[in-house]
Amino acid sequence: xxxxxxxxxxxxxxxxxxxxxxxxxxxxxxxxxxxxxxxxxxxxxxxxxxxxxxxxxxxxxxxxxxxxxxxxxxxxxxxxxxxxxxxxxxxxxxxxxxxxxxxxxxxxxxxxxxxxxxxxxxxxxxxxxxxxxxxxxxxxxxxxxxxxxxxxxxxxxxxxxxxxxxxxxxxxxxxxxxxxxxxxxxxxxxxxxxxxxxxxxxxxxxxxxxxxxxxxxxxxxxxxxxxxxxxxxxxxxxxxxxxxxxxxxxxxxxxxxxxxxxxxxxxxxxxxxxxxxxxxxxxxxxxxxxxxxxxxxxxxxxxxxxxxxxxxxxxxxxxxxxxxxxxxxxxxxxxxxxxx
Amino acid sequence: xxxxxxxxxxxxxxxxxxxxxxxxxxxxxxxxxxxxxxxxxxxxxxxxxxxxxxxxxxxxxxxxxxxxxxxxxxxxxxxxxxxxxxxxxxxxxxxxxxxxxxxxxxxxxxxxxxxxxxxxxxxxxxxxxxxxxxxxxxxxxxxxxxxxxxxxxxxxxxxxxxxxxxxxxxxxxxxxxxxxxxxxxxxxxxxxxxxxxxxxxxxxxxxxxxxxxxxxxxxxxxxxxxxxxxxxxxxxxxxxxxxxxxxxxxxxxxxxxxxxxxxxxxxxxxxxxxxxxxxxxxxxxxxxxxxxxxxxxxxxxxxxxxxxxxxxxxxxxxxxxxxxxxxxxxxxxxxxxxxx
DNA sequence: CTGAAAGCGCTTACAG
DNA sequence: CTGAAAGCGCTTACAG
Numbered sequence: 001x002x003x004x005x006x007x008x009x010x011x012x013x014x015x016x017x018x019x020x021x022x023x024x025x026x027x028x029x030x031x032x033x034x035x036x037x038x039x040x041x042x043x044x045x046x047x048x049x050x051x052x053x054x055x056x057x058x059x060x061x062x063x064x065x066x067x068x069x070x071x072x073x074x075x076x077x078x079x080x081x082x083x084x085x086x087x088x089x090x091x092x093x094x095x096x097x098x099x100x101x102x103x104x105x106x107x108x109x110x111x112x113x114x115x116x117x118x119x120x121x122x123x124x125x126x127x128x129x130x131x132x133x134x135x136x137x138x139x140x141x142x143x144x145x146x147x148x149x150x151x152x153x154x155x156x157x158x159x160x161x162x163x164x165x166x167x168x169x170x171x172x173x174x175x176x177x178x179x180x181x182x183x184x185x186x187x188x189x190x191x192x193x194x195x196x197x198x199x200x201x202x203x204x205x206x207x208x209x210x211x212x213x214x215x216x217x218x219x220x221x222x223x224x225x226x227x228x229x230x231x232x233x234x235x236x237x238x239x240x241x242x243x244x245x246x247x248x249x250x251x252x253x254x255x256x257x258x259x260x261x262x263x264x265x266x267x268x269x270x271x272x273x274x275x276x277x278x279x280x281x282x283x284x285x286x287x288x289x290x291x292x293x294x295x296x297x298x299x300x301x302x303x304x305x306x307x308x309x310x311x312x313x314x315x316x317x318x319x320x321x322x323x324x325x326x327x328x329x330x331x332x333x334x335x336x337x338x339x340x
Numbered sequence: 341x342x343x344x345x346x347x348x349x350x351x352x353x354x355x356x357x358x359x360x361x362x363x364x365x366x367x368x369x370x371x372x373x374x375x376x377x378x379x380x381x382x383x384x385x386x387x388x389x390x391x392x393x394x395x396x397x398x399x400x401x402x403x404x405x406x407x408x409x410x411x412x413x414x415x416x417x418x419x420x421x422x423x424x425x426x427x428x429x430x431x432x433x434x435x436x437x438x439x440x441x442x443x444x445x446x447x448x449x450x451x452x453x454x455x456x457x458x459x460x461x462x463x464x465x466x467x468x469x470x471x472x473x474x475x476x477x478x479x480x481x482x483x484x485x486x487x488x489x490x491x492x493x494x495x496x497x498x499x500x501x502x503x504x505x506x507x508x509x510x511x512x513x514x515x516x517x518x519x520x521x522x523x524x525x526x527x528x529x530x531x532x533x534x535x536x537x538x539x540x541x542x543x544x545x546x547x548x549x550x551x552x553x554x555x556x557x558x559x560x561x562x563x564x565x566x567x568x569x570x571x572x573x574x575x576x577x578x579x580x581x582x583x584x585x586x587x588x589x590x591x592x593x594x595x596x597x598x599x600x601x602x603x604x605x606x607x608x609x610x611x612x613x614x615x616x617x618x619x620x621x622x623x624x625x626x627x628x629x630x631x632x633x634x635x636x637x638x639x640x641x642x643x644x645x646x647x648x649x650x651x652x653x654x655x656x657x658x659x660x661x662x663x664x665x666x667x668x669x670x671x672x673x674x675x676x677x678x679x680x
Numbered sequence: 681c682t683g684a685a686a687g688c689g690c691t692t693a694c695a696g
Numbered sequence: 697c698t699g700a701a702a703g704c705g706c707t708t709a710c711a712g
Contacts, residue, residue, distance in 0.1 A: 004475070006704095006705060006706085007705065007706065007707095008705085016682075017683045018705090018706075018707090019682070019683060019684080019685095019707075019708075020681090020683075022706070022708085023681095023682085023707090023708095026707085030681075030682095032681050032682080035681075049449065049452040049453070050453070050706075051453065051454040051705055052453030052454050052706095053396060053397050053402060053706090054397055054454065054688090054704070054707090055705080055707075056393060056455075056706090057393050057394055057397050057688050057689070057690090057704090057706075058687080058688050058706050058707050058708085059688080059706085059707070059708095060688065062393060064455075071422065072418065072421050072422035072425055073418050073419045073421075073422035075415035075418045077418070078412065078413050078414065078415045078418055081412050082413035082439065085437065085439055086439070089438070089442050089446065094436055094438070095436065095437055095438070096434055096436050096437075097421070097435060097437055098425065098429070098434070098435070099422065099425055099426070099429075106429065109392075112389040113389070113390070113391065113393065114392050114394065114689085115396075115404075115434065135344070215610065215611070219614070241610075241611075244611060244614055245614055248614040248615070248616060248618075251616050270415065271555070271581075271584060271611055274555050274584055274588040275584075275588070275615070276587070276588060276591050276615075276616045278588075346689060346690085347690065347691095348689085356698075356699085357698070357699045358690075359691075359692075359698070359701095360697090360698060362690070362691055363692095363697095363698085370697075370698095371697070371698085372698080375697075390689085390690075391688090391689055391690065392690095393688090393689080393690090394688070394689035394690040395689080397689080397704050397705070397706090398689080398691050398692085398704050399704080400704065454705085
């Protein structure tokens with residue numbers, strides 16, 4: 001596990017105590033010049049590197065952040081992880097990741113085993129007793145749970161959903177469908193509320209179908225949408241994956257986007273601008289979110305080098321591309337089918 | 341960092357030594373029934389949990405795996421990470437991730453600081469001196485470097501590339517383009533070799549354009565392809581991202597896939613089957629790869645609970661979808677432009 | 681400026 | 697079956 005050579009080896013080679021070696025390495029200015037040179041030479045000669053595990057135990061910290069996410073395979077997290085890791089690394093912290101669905105016992109241990117200084121929580125569905133039982137600084141990111149005693153970072157999901165509705169309404173859609181996230185999920189609930197508010201504010205018709213953010217949920221929703229009478233001409237999906245699944249299945253069903261139906265997504269994942277059609281979506285600035293969470297946590301740990309990071313404006317924006325357009329002017333298709 | 345209560349607290353509450361508490365927890369059968377009950381009661385009463393950091397130092401291990409990847413934001417890794425984490429968790433190991441481009445000094449430390457028992461390397465471009473300097477069990481996954489002294493897990497990239505060419509040739513394409521990865525990259529080199537071999541074996545024309553696996557590289561390649569005379573009718577991209585970028589840009593340029601040009605990707609990322617058109621691609625079983633790497637590393641650490649995991653066949657396969665078809669029979673478009 | 685000693689929180693031979 | 701003691705590899709008051 002550790003490299004072979006320990007601090008005592010360096011000390012004896014340099015003819016000093018381990019205390020001096022330790023100081024020469026971590027606070028060189030407190031050691032006499034000649035001694036320091038001797039120690040450094042011994043360090044070089046032996047290839048010594050401090051054993052972080054031992055140092056951490058002694059200093060009662062872990063120099064490590066733990067990221068907890070509901071599904072590590074979800075590509076939505078990639079950019080967030082990379083941003084967190086960058087900030088953590090800049091603050092001298094390692095990053096540990098774990099799926100938050102590993103089972104209660106393992107989960108409890110994670111926050112208790114002295115191997116993390118703080119936690120970034122991307123899951124709002126963990127038992128609050130577990131979360132609040134951890135005695136570690138925590139930040140909730142993107143998802144949240146009112147019951148967790150930890151600050152939150154994320155976008156205004158209701159406002160974001162309203163933006164999607166606004167966009168569709170501005171395009172003159174009078175009937176819109178929302179393919180939401182799963183019932184228990186805070187993001188799903190909040191976006192759904194924003195959708196309802198937006199629809200009410202514009203006086204247009206709104207329907208909701210529960211999905212689960214996935215490609216397949218979107219595809220499934222497209223099949224259900226095709227059976228609706230009249231068919232909503234605008235669709236707001238609670239995730240880009242869902243939107244892409246919806247559009248893809250529409251194509252299979254013979255409907256074109258945006259000719260037959262307009263679709264707006266949520267997240268602005270990397271592929272969104274390269275999809276065919278390029279996806280109109282609500283942009284969630286994932287890198288900024290990850291960075292902000294990491295910085296906030298570093299602050300909580302009292303390790304901040306700089307002053308307050310100055311809240312980077314983490315506001316959702318709508319990016320309009322090619323998957324939305326005014327509703328079809330020719331209602332023949334709908335009319336024909338309705339008359340059958 | 342640690343929970344408040346330590347093993348001594350439990351010991352004194354139960355009226356036993358810390359040694360007994362330790363045994364009662366980790367080897368209950370070695371402790372008298374009455375004593376054990378008393379200890380367990382004290383554990384319950386205090387809410388004691390062992391401090392993993394202390395245990396690790398004592399036992400000279402870290403109970404942790406380190407994953408090193410060239411860019412954590414790359415969504416290709418998501419499923420690999422999740423598979424590794426699952427296997428690691430099953431073996432009682434935590435997982436630490438780091439970008440492998442964090443700078444030489446930090447990188448060296450990572451393998452030396454006693455906080456990882458083993459490493460999964462997804463980057464073949466790290467200085468071999470750094471890698472071989474680590475005294476930890478390692479596994480190379482997907483990417484590799486001959487100079488690293490560590491076993492490799494991955495698919496046969498040359499064979500995979502040949503499969504792509506075979507498919508195109510079977511469809512009667514006589515001229516194919518390969519959009520490769522960057523020059524220094526092993527995967528790029530190996531796939532390019534497979535491409536060349538395949539093309540030679542089938543006696544068809546092959547051209548190569550260097551890219552870098554990204555969406556934008558694919559888009560850029562599409563622009564270059566459009567200027568080629570004659571235009572290859574089949575294209576093999578070294579990654580799905582690249583292929584999607586290529587197809588997307590083709591659409592912008594007024595070319596249809598597969599009507600004007602057939603495109604095959606590499607990886608079979610999650611979106612591949614939902615893209616429009618659904619992408620024909622070489623499937624790289626990322627979950628199996630991650631799992632195999634984690635298992636191999638666990639074996640190397642001597643922690644395997646089960647016998648040999650039995651090599652799960654990690655063979656690439658081609659999955660044929662809608663982005664490939666026979667070349668256009670009508671050569672008018674090419675002819676017309678050529679005549680200009 | 682430097683060293684002897686204690687201690688971070690555990691586990692594990694070694695005795696009994 | 698249980699305990700006293702050493703020790704994992706460091707750092708850090710405390711003296712001098």
